[in-house]
Amino acid sequence: MDHILALLTLLHLLVPIYWLGGDLGTFLSGQVLKNPAYSPEERLLALKILLNCDMGPRTALILAFPTGFALAVAKGWLAAPGWAVALIWLAGLAWLAIAWAIHLKHGPAANPYRKVDTLIRQVALAALLAAGIAGLAGALALPKFLAIKLLLLAAGIALGLLIRRQLAPLFPAVGALRAHGATEGTNAAIAGVLSRTTRSVMCIWAIVLLASLAGIATPL
Template identity: 55%
Template sequence: MTIGIALLTLLHILIPIYWLGGDLGAFYSSTFMTDPKRTVGERMMALKILNNIDMAPRTTLILAFPTGFALAWAKGWLAVPGFAVVIAAVAFLGWLALAWAVHLNHGGGAGIKRLDIAIRYGVLIALALTGIAGVAGDVAIPFFIALKLCIMACCIGLGLIVRRQLVPLFGAIRTMTSTGPTAETDAIIAAVNGRARISVLTLWALVLIASFLGIATPV
């Protein structure tokens, strides 16, 4: 194994490490946000920590494909030209910059937010179609890579579902910060987090399966 391939392998291995680690931190922080015994200030601080930590899994989700694509090309698993790897890397780094712009603007900037969502749907569809075609044998890619593409599409889909699940949370938080917590706002916050946690746990399972496939590399 050359140094270049070793570094690519290490980089790709770090993806699930930071993905699951960041998700675990966000998961734990959410317990403080939903705790009615905490003050409003403490709960808002937990929310701020959660939002910042959550950028680790959001970043690794975007980097998962270009690092895996480059590694598959370097190991000869995919018969694609080198410039395709470079184009993918540049495109996904551009998407990553956009995702960070949305975060740093605290979700503001309707235009860049819509663009980010549109890219997620586009990438989801492209990965799903390619993965399904690979599983069916219509595209000449290794079976384990086809499965990983399908899993990646599911992960992006779950991320979009979580975003929708969190929508009622924003109104409850605004009410809590302006008038103080109530039984109704606490119930909404707890319910939203309960639904989102199911999606997050499912996502964790998918990341672990994808990691296993990358290690086992079944044909």
């Protein structure tokens, strides 16, 4: 295995590692955030840790396709010119910069970036679904396991968009916790939101594991 192929393999392997590892940190921080046994200050600190840990999965999701695309080309699974690989990487890094801008800016200053990020996710979702279905149908020349991985990535993006909707009520509740301290209503709102998102997050974990298995086994 040459050095470039080894590097691409390593980068693609780091995607599920940081995705699942970051999600575990997010999940555990969420347990502290929703636990009224902790002080409001401790719970708000847990929220800060949660948001920082969440950048691992966000980064991994964005880099999943560029690393996978480059690796598939390097291994000969997919026929594409070098400029296409470079273009995919540039697009991925631009999207990653937008995601990090949202994280670092916070609040209203991040709203324009959020709109662009949402649009990118919707376009990526449609493109991945189309390519995955075309690959399984034989209309696109790529191995079936790659088509399956594209569909799984699309499912991960779709669940991520769903989680954003599920999290919407969390931030007013956190604002109330910060301003007025813990109340029964605030505690119930935070616990309810995190309970709903937990199911979606566990579905994403299953998707990441299935995509990893498909990439390792290359069965079809």
